[in-house]
Amino acid sequence: xxxxxxxxxxxxxxxxxxxxxxxxxxxxxxxxxxxxxxxxxxxxxxxxxxxxxxxxxxxxxxxxxxxxxxxxxxxxxxxxxxxxxxxxxxxxxxxxxxxxxxxxxxxxxxxxxxxxxxxxxxxxxxxxxxxxxxxxxxxxxxxxxxxxxxxxxxxxxxxxxxxxxxxxxxxxxxxxxxxxxxxxxxxxxxxxxxxxxxxxxxxxxxxxxxxxxxxxxxxxxxxxxxxxxxxxxxxxxxxxxxxxxxxxxxxxxxxxxxxxxxxxxxxxxxxxxxxxxxxxxxxxxxxxxxxxxxxxxxxxxxxxxxxxxxxxxxxxxxxxxxxxxxxxxxxxxxxxxxxxxxxxxxxxxxx
Amino acid sequence: xxxxxxxxxxxxxxxxxxxxxxxxxxxxxxxxxxxxxxxxxxxxxxxxxxxxxxxxxxxxxxxxxxxxxxxxxxxxxxxxxxxxxxxxxxxxxxxxxxxxxxxxxxxxxxxxxxxxxxxxxxxxxxxxxxxxxxxxxxxxxxxxxxxxxxxxxxxxxxxxxxxxxxxxxxxxxxxxxxxxxxxxxxxxxxxxxxxxxxxxxxxxxxxxxxxxxxxxxxxxxxxxxxxxxxxxxxxxxxxxxxxxxxxxxxxxxxxxxxxxxxxxxxxxxxxxxxxxxxxxxxxxxxxxxxxxxxxxxxxxxxxxxxxxxxxxxxxxxxxxxxxxxxxxxxxxxxxxxxxxxxxxxxxxxxxxxxxxxxxxxxxxxx
Numbered sequence: 001x002x003x004x005x006x007x008x009x010x011x012x013x014x015x016x017x018x019x020x021x022x023x024x025x026x027x028x029x030x031x032x033x034x035x036x037x038x039x040x041x042x043x044x045x046x047x048x049x050x051x052x053x054x055x056x057x058x059x060x061x062x063x064x065x066x067x068x069x070x071x072x073x074x075x076x077x078x079x080x081x082x083x084x085x086x087x088x089x090x091x092x093x094x095x096x097x098x099x100x101x102x103x104x105x106x107x108x109x110x111x112x113x114x115x116x117x118x119x120x121x122x123x124x125x126x127x128x129x130x131x132x133x134x135x136x137x138x139x140x141x142x143x144x145x146x147x148x149x150x151x152x153x154x155x156x157x158x159x160x161x162x163x164x165x166x167x168x169x170x171x172x173x174x175x176x177x178x179x180x181x182x183x184x185x186x187x188x189x190x191x192x193x194x195x196x197x198x199x200x201x202x203x204x205x206x207x208x209x210x211x212x213x214x215x216x217x218x219x220x221x222x223x224x225x226x227x228x229x230x231x232x233x234x235x236x237x238x239x240x241x242x243x244x245x246x247x248x249x250x251x252x253x254x255x256x257x258x259x260x261x262x263x264x265x266x267x268x269x270x271x272x273x274x275x276x277x278x279x280x281x282x283x284x285x286x287x288x289x290x291x292x293x294x295x296x297x298x299x300x301x302x303x304x305x306x307x308x309x310x311x312x313x314x315x316x317x318x319x320x321x322x323x324x325x326x327x328x329x330x331x332x333x334x335x336x337x338x339x340x341x342x343x344x345x346x347x348x349x350x351x
Numbered sequence: 352x353x354x355x356x357x358x359x360x361x362x363x364x365x366x367x368x369x370x371x372x373x374x375x376x377x378x379x380x381x382x383x384x385x386x387x388x389x390x391x392x393x394x395x396x397x398x399x400x401x402x403x404x405x406x407x408x409x410x411x412x413x414x415x416x417x418x419x420x421x422x423x424x425x426x427x428x429x430x431x432x433x434x435x436x437x438x439x440x441x442x443x444x445x446x447x448x449x450x451x452x453x454x455x456x457x458x459x460x461x462x463x464x465x466x467x468x469x470x471x472x473x474x475x476x477x478x479x480x481x482x483x484x485x486x487x488x489x490x491x492x493x494x495x496x497x498x499x500x501x502x503x504x505x506x507x508x509x510x511x512x513x514x515x516x517x518x519x520x521x522x523x524x525x526x527x528x529x530x531x532x533x534x535x536x537x538x539x540x541x542x543x544x545x546x547x548x549x550x551x552x553x554x555x556x557x558x559x560x561x562x563x564x565x566x567x568x569x570x571x572x573x574x575x576x577x578x579x580x581x582x583x584x585x586x587x588x589x590x591x592x593x594x595x596x597x598x599x600x601x602x603x604x605x606x607x608x609x610x611x612x613x614x615x616x617x618x619x620x621x622x623x624x625x626x627x628x629x630x631x632x633x634x635x636x637x638x639x640x641x642x643x644x645x646x647x648x649x650x651x652x653x654x655x656x657x658x659x660x661x662x663x664x665x666x667x668x669x670x671x672x673x674x675x676x677x678x679x680x681x682x683x684x685x686x687x688x689x690x691x692x693x694x695x696x697x698x699x700x701x702x703x704x705x706x707x708x709x710x711x712x713x714x715x716x717x
Binding site: 043044068071096097098100105108154295296 | 360361362364365369373386388389392393396517519521657660662663
């Protein structure tokens with residue numbers, strides 16, 4: 001890594017959203033690689049004590065800055081002297097304006113502050129694999145970095161993904177306009193300890209009973225530690241400026257396998273398997289009703305998001321492996337076991 | 352066609368834009384936010400012709416019949432004044448202003464210019480509140496209420512808001528004279544103000560920070576308030592705001608001379624409490640049956656509204672009802688759906704609560 005790394009171990013690195021789910025893992029990975037100056041930008045330093053301890057034991061110089069990326073002053077403080085920015089802070093609200101404000105406006109502020117200095121060597125932007133449109137990909141087709149980005153997020157009724165896609169647009173704009181040295185990573189479904197949730201790609205319990213969707217589909221999972229490592233590499237590797245990387249692990253389980261294992265290892269519950277054509281028709285009807293009723297029921301189920309989340313397609317991580325030299329260190333079986341053990345503990349706590 | 356503009360392109364602007372676009376005869380022609388990206392974003396999503404980053408530019412670009420102001424409260428007075436001076440009627444989101452003095456000046460200015468201004472107290476127009484008002488008008492209570500109880504509570508479990516507010520020491524909500532309360536309680540206070548007589552009710556407020564907030568080291572936010580109000584006619588009211596009660600209630604209870612009423616805004620239930628005596632064991636069997644019938648009636652009304660695509664969520668229904676009534680008031684010179692007296696009385700009661708809240712905080716710090 002050392003010979004094709006764009007910075008020295010003593011160069012200053014900024015992580016936004018550093019005490020978040022992925023951010024805290026990116027922090028640990030960087031410490032593990034031996035980087036000695038890390039600045040963590042957080043909304044609130046509550047819950048950062050464990051990170052501080054990791055920093056202390058490594059002898060690295062770790063600085064926590066509390067602030068809000070909506071403040072230009074906070075952004076200027078955050079980027080002062082940094083060589084690499086890992087931008088992991090994101091808007092997680094439910095409304096379009098919230099997600100736009102906390103993903104796009106914040107990113108614009110951060111970039112404009114960063115390009116005022118002369119040290120910046122890489123701006124690592126974290127996006128999502130959900131920004132792609134699957135409409136043109138046939139069943140069984142391949143989703144990779146060359147696929148089209150969706151433009152119909154309002155129709156998809158997805159504020160978070162909308163924010164992420166618009167955030168990518170801002171990064172690309174500054175890349176072209178101001179030669180921002182950016183890299184974009186688009187992780188799949190990040191899972192692991194710390195996030196006690198089964199992804200909607202497996203199914204939904206919105207209607208009181210768990211509807212098992214996807215069935216034979218491969219779920220584009222990435223274990224949180226593997227994902228963090230890919231993000232770290234994308235921020236450091238020479239010669240990948242302007243590239244986009246999808247981050248997905250190897251040996252992806254099918255939706256059916258995942259649910260079967262979950263029921264075996266965590267808890268048993270009743271689920272109804274729903275074939276894709278049936279779910280697609282349901283989504284189409286819901287969408288029609290939503291239009292007819294002028295949004296009395298919002299179009300949360302619609303054909304576009306049905307295709308994105310539940311159409312059977314394959315995913316490629318070839319580019320990340322080839323250009324970043326990334327390999328998922330935690331194999332899928334081990335990652336699933338770790339996750340299920342964590343989920344079991346969480347379930348036991350509820351009792 | 353009523354030409355509409357919106358200033359402030361955050362979450363509330365989306366709610367307004369969605370409802371305005373459902374109103375026949377109204378068109379949003381311009382939006383404005385000091386952050387140009389936010390203005391451009393809402394303009395693109397709602398296909399609005401013009402967007403601006405300056406309110407002055409927007410107001411001078413076109414004659415806007417009505418401007419909705421959905422910015423944080425500290426800017427309400429200045430922006431509303433600007434709009435009125437530019438000749439526009441104003442829909443001002445709650446809380447109306449930071450204090451009564453600002454509210455009086457805005458109302459006087461609008462009246463002088465022959466324009467109208469309304470407070471965004473849309474919770475007054477949920478389907479159950481509308482039905483309640485009709486019953487009161489028809490004399491069900493036997494006159495004005497003798498006493499009222501209003502629970503208007505808040506859930507810190509709502510991560511969207513609480514996480515942002517608790518995690519940001521500089522959040523604008525903290526800088527309001529009434530902090531968190533100012534941003535939330537006007538809905539509940541206005542429900543009481545509607546039925547009070549006179550302009551200067553007595554207000555006794557007990558304000559404190561919940562143990563939940565204290566335990567997480569948050570001592571600056573008051574999230575528990577109990578208020579007693581008495582007007583010139585000796586009508587009294589209890590107002591409760593809590594962040595800890597579960598399920599989170601939004602209820603109004605009106606006690607009359609003849610009968611009483613309960614409005615449950617969370618579930619859109621209106622219950623009539625008839626003053627009828629039943630003999631012996633009948634009092635244990637007949638009233639529960641009557642309450643059950645009323646609940647079934649509430650279900651039927653809600654479901655019928657849903658089938659007729661008139662229901663939406665109660666707050667959406669209420670927002671559209673208030674906006675539509677305000678537009679009618681402006682275009683047909685009809686009375687305002689919320690009187691200036693009610694807006695000012697709400698503001699005065701809130702001022703009195705915040706004044707006593709300030710004393711509570713000082714006592715706590717001593």
